[in-house]
Amino acid sequence: xxxxxxxxxxxxxxxxxxxxxxxxxxxxxxxxxxxxxxxxxxxxxxxxxxxxxxxxxxxxxxxxxxxxxxxxxxxxxxxxxxxxxxxxxxxxxxxxxxxxxxxxxxxxxxxxxxxxxxxxxxxxxxxxxxxxxxxxxxxxxxxxxxxxxxxxxxxxxxxxxxxxxxxxxxxxxxxxxxxxxxxxxxxxxxxxxxxxxxxxxxxxxxxxxxxxxxxxxxxxxxxxxxxxxxxxxxxxxxxxxxxxxxxxxxxxxxxxxxxxxxxxxxxxxxxxxxxxxxxxxxxxxxxxxxxxxxxxxxxxxxxxxxxxxxxxxxxxxxxxxxxx
Amino acid sequence: xxxxxxxxxxxxxxxxxxxxxxxxxxxxxxxxxxxxxxxxxxxxxxxxxxxxxxxxxxxxxxxxxxxxxxxxxxxxxxxxxxxxxxxxxxxxxxxxxxxxxxxxxxxxxxxxxxxxxxxxxxxxxxxxxxxxxxxxxxxxxxxxxxxxxxxxxxxxxxxxxxxxxxxxxxxxxxxxxxxxxxxxxxxxxxxxxxxxxxxxxxxxxxxxxxxxxxxxxxxxxxxxxxxxxxxxxxxxxxxxxxxxxxxxxxxxxxxxxxxxxxxxxxxxxxxx
Numbered sequence: 050x051x052x053x054x055x056x057x058x059x060x061x062x063x064x065x066x067x068x069x070x071x072x073x074x075x076x077x078x079x080x081x082x083x084x085x086x087x088x089x090x091x092x093x094x095x096x097x098x099x100x101x102x103x104x105x106x107x108x109x110x111x112x113x114x115x116x117x118x119x120x121x122x123x124x125x126x127x128x129x130x131x132x133x134x135x136x137x138x139x140x141x142x143x144x145x146x147x148x149x150x151x152x153x154x155x156x157x158x159x160x161x162x163x164x165x166x167x168x169x170x171x172x173x174x175x176x177x178x179x180x181x182x183x184x185x186x187x188x189x190x191x192x193x194x195x196x197x198x199x200x201x202x203x204x205x206x207x208x209x210x211x212x213x214x215x216x217x218x219x220x221x222x223x224x225x226x227x228x229x230x231x232x233x234x235x236x237x238x239x240x241x242x243x244x245x246x247x248x249x250x251x252x253x254x255x256x257x258x259x260x261x262x263x264x265x266x267x268x269x270x271x272x273x274x275x276x277x278x279x280x281x282x283x284x285x286x287x288x289x290x291x292x293x294x295x296x297x298x299x300x301x302x303x304x305x306x307x308x309x310x311x312x313x314x315x316x317x318x319x320x321x322x323x324x325x326x327x328x329x330x331x332x333x334x335x336x337x338x339x340x341x342x343x344x345x346x347x348x349x350x351x352x353x354x355x356x357x358x359x360x361x362x363x364x365x366x367x368x369x370x371x372x373x
Numbered sequence: 374x375x376x377x378x379x380x381x382x383x384x385x386x387x388x389x390x391x392x393x394x395x396x397x398x399x400x401x402x403x404x405x406x407x408x409x410x411x412x413x414x415x416x417x418x419x420x421x422x423x424x425x426x427x428x429x430x431x432x433x434x435x436x437x438x439x440x441x442x443x444x445x446x447x448x449x450x451x452x453x454x455x456x457x458x459x460x461x462x463x464x465x466x467x468x469x470x471x472x473x474x475x476x477x478x479x480x481x482x483x484x485x486x487x488x489x490x491x492x493x494x495x496x497x498x499x500x501x502x503x504x505x506x507x508x509x510x511x512x513x514x515x516x517x518x519x520x521x522x523x524x525x526x527x528x529x530x531x532x533x534x535x536x537x538x539x540x541x542x543x544x545x546x547x548x549x550x551x552x553x554x555x556x557x558x559x560x561x562x563x564x565x566x567x568x569x570x571x572x573x574x575x576x577x578x579x580x581x582x583x584x585x586x587x588x589x590x591x592x593x594x595x596x597x598x599x600x601x602x603x604x605x606x607x608x609x610x611x612x613x614x615x616x617x618x619x620x621x622x623x624x625x626x627x628x629x630x631x632x633x634x635x636x637x638x639x640x641x642x643x644x645x
Contacts, residue, residue, distance in 0.1 A: 128544075131541050132524075133524060134541050135539070143544070202549075202554060202557060202558070203557060206558070206561065206562075207561035207562075210561065210562060210563070216515075216516045216518050216562075216564050217518045217547060217562060217565075218561070218562065219547060219549075219558065297550060298549075298550070298554070301547035301548075302523075302547055302548035302549075303544060303545045303546055303547050303548070304544045305544040305545050315545075316545065316547045318548075326523045326524065326525065326548065326550065327523075327524060327525060328525075329403075329525035330431070330524055330525030332431075332433065
């Protein structure tokens with residue numbers, strides 16, 4: 050009696066009784082279904098990779114006319130950005146410096162605060178409170194950046210003019226403060242994960258050797274979690290450098306490098322704000338438009354490098370954890 | 374067989390609908406865009422069958438669309454350039470200009486600022502960074518915070534053309550991306566100078582006389598005020614009388630049209 054007859058006689062109700070040996074047809078069908086399913090899922094996964102590659106390709110292709118016509122050294126080192134002038138100049142130095150300037154200034158505010166908050170959440174405060182506070186901190190990341198922008202223009206700028214005596218309130222300090230607040234959730238969240246992942250044994254060993262809580266945190270926990278903390282800082286930097294709406298509204302968008310360099314009360318302009326602000330008027334096929342794409346390529350390279358750095362430190366953090 | 378019949382009926386019905394619904398394609402300036410939008414919204418209410426689309430990409434795109442017969446009305450914040458006009462005539466399109474409204478741009482300062490009157494040359498020097506302190510133009514000793522609209526806005530285009538004479542602004546000029554934001558920045562900054570469309574003037578900022586002329590609806594409409602320009606709608610020939618294009622291009626003459634023009638912050642040409 051072959052298998053087919055068996056199923057027929059038992060009927061569909063006796064499914065548990067299905068033959069263990071498949072017919073060649075069923076076998077083939079299963080084989081094909083399995084592979085089609087795999088291929089489909091593979092394609093879906095690929096599409097997101099493909100999207101990244103296509104964006105990269107598109108931005109680079111559109112910037113090629115500019116990069117071939119115009120000297121790259123002038124683009125990177127020139128200070129004059131007059132894209133719509135009769136004799137256009139595309140010196141990108143001011144906006145490159147502007148981007149790095151506000152991002153680093155934001156980190157100066159956000160990193161100490163973020164690491165302290167992460168240590169507090171993981172080592173000091175009770176588990177109950179941590180479970181309330183951490184989600185709230187993460188909500189900060191969900192506030193739309195344009196809402197931050199409104200706050201920067203309508204509240205922070207007049208406040209700084211009134212209390213710090215700045216002539217203009219939309220300046221590097223304003224943008225840096227807002228960016229710091231926006232980078233905080235990323236930094237706190239990633240750093241807290243890294244610090245609490247270290248586990249109880251490490252801390253108990255330290256206490257067992259007679260170290261105080263302060264000593265344990267500063268000399269044992271933080272050094273052990275340094276890879277994760279560096280990754281958190283780099284991710285925070287990525288958040289700050291790629292942010293557009295807030296800097297476009299808060300930084301004043303003046304194409305200048307602050308002089309003296311530490312004077313945060315001056316207006317600056319970032320690469321992202323330049324692209325967002327000028328793309329609308331740059332005619333199709335003009336060197337202005339492809340110059341903006343070149344700025345985009347530069348921005349992509351920066352975030353790409355930062356991403357690799359953060360991946361490196363995150364994987365190191367994981368490896369360290371595996372060893373301990 | 375039955376399927377074919379049903380298909381034909383459906384096809385026939387859609388064609389009837391398409392034939393009945395009149396379409397109006399409007400394309401061009403971002404400055405004139407709000408006026409065209411307001412008119413279009415009103416027209417949609419009055420003529421529910423009318424299918425209007427308003428695209429706001431730029432005056433140059435509007436001219437190109439009219440030349441290629443891709444639109445019925447090209448909205449433009451400047452007159453057609455010689456090259457565009459020639460391309461149009463060569464292609465059998467004869468552009469006719471309708472001036473739908475006037476656009477006036479007013480320099481504004483903080484209400485506490487005693488400066489009342491500036492010449493266009495002085496404003497240009499301020500924006501070029503040659504004049505850096507209010508004391509140089511008769512005000513108190515206070516550094517000038519120069520605020521401009523972003524370079525892709527129509528307001529910037531007007532200001533850049535009429536006041537700056539297409540010269541580059543200084544590196545220290547701050548850019549904001551909307552009229553309300555420019556207004557807010559000047560309102561809260563003592564040393565600031567900025568410029569907005571006339572519709573955005575109110576008591577919380579102080580408008581400045583330019584070359585001795587106070588910006589107002591009357592001085593702009595009469596052409597006395599120097600920082601003003603007409604806003605155009607271009608059609609291919611004068612539109613057929615009574616057609617939708619004709620109604621749209623002459624709508625600014627009606628009371629409702631003038632109201633809408635004023636509501637969008639522009640100056641109507643006719644007094645009502």
